[in-house]
Amino acid sequence: MKNKSILPLHPLWYSLLLVLTSSIYSIINQSSGHAVDVTTLIDGEIPFIKEFVVPYLLWYPYIYGLLIYYCFVDRKHYFVALGSLVSGKLVCFVIYSLWQSTVPRPDVVGNDIFAHLMRFVYSHDQPVNCLPSIHVLTTFIMMIVVHKRREQHKWEYAGVTAFGTLIILSTLFTKQHAVLDVLSGILLACGMYAAMQYMFHAISTYQANHLPARQIKK
Secondary structure: OOHHHHOOOOHHHHHHHHHHHHHHHHHHOOOOOOOEEOOOHHHHHOOOOHHHHHHHHOHHHHHHHHHHHHHHHOHHHHHHHHHHHHHHHHHHHHHHHHOOEEOOOOOOOOOOHHHHHHHHHHHHOOOEOOOOOHHHHHHHHHHHHHHHOOOOOHHHHHHHHHHHHHHHHHHHHOOOOOHHHHHHHHHHHHHHHHHHHHHHHHHHHHHHHHOOHHHHHO
């Protein structure tokens, strides 16, 4: 069964749902004045490395580029990934609205390109709404997808996993997030992906059992 047969629009258009949910973040990215510091002793041992701002910013093409790629090469995983990304971000927004967390930021010194990029990130993203980390949530979802495809696509698995790991580490080295943010982002990613996979499997089973065969294959 092909998922595209039951959808009136080209599947790539549905990725705009992720763009729309992302716009919500700018509304709630405001300090309430009661944010809880979620750093631990482990975070104090992690150094601030401004060069990690590069993989941190490459998160954007990483997520959207992979979504577009999977839309054309693996439609099933595309829809599961997209559903996981959108629902996961919405869950984060609910958490941010009910309970605000923060991670203290260091002073950024220097006039090199990395320092300028780091100051740019800090100026456009308030140091609140950290747990769970959306960067980690979305990155790990794509890492789960590539893990599911690893048997037939070993190089893809290695590349996406390696760069995804670098992005996750960048959230710590740029002091945008704490260890607890990372762990909660990974756990939420696993939960959202499992839920979406179950939902799409249930839909496929229902269609196979209740819809005429020619309507499914159409």
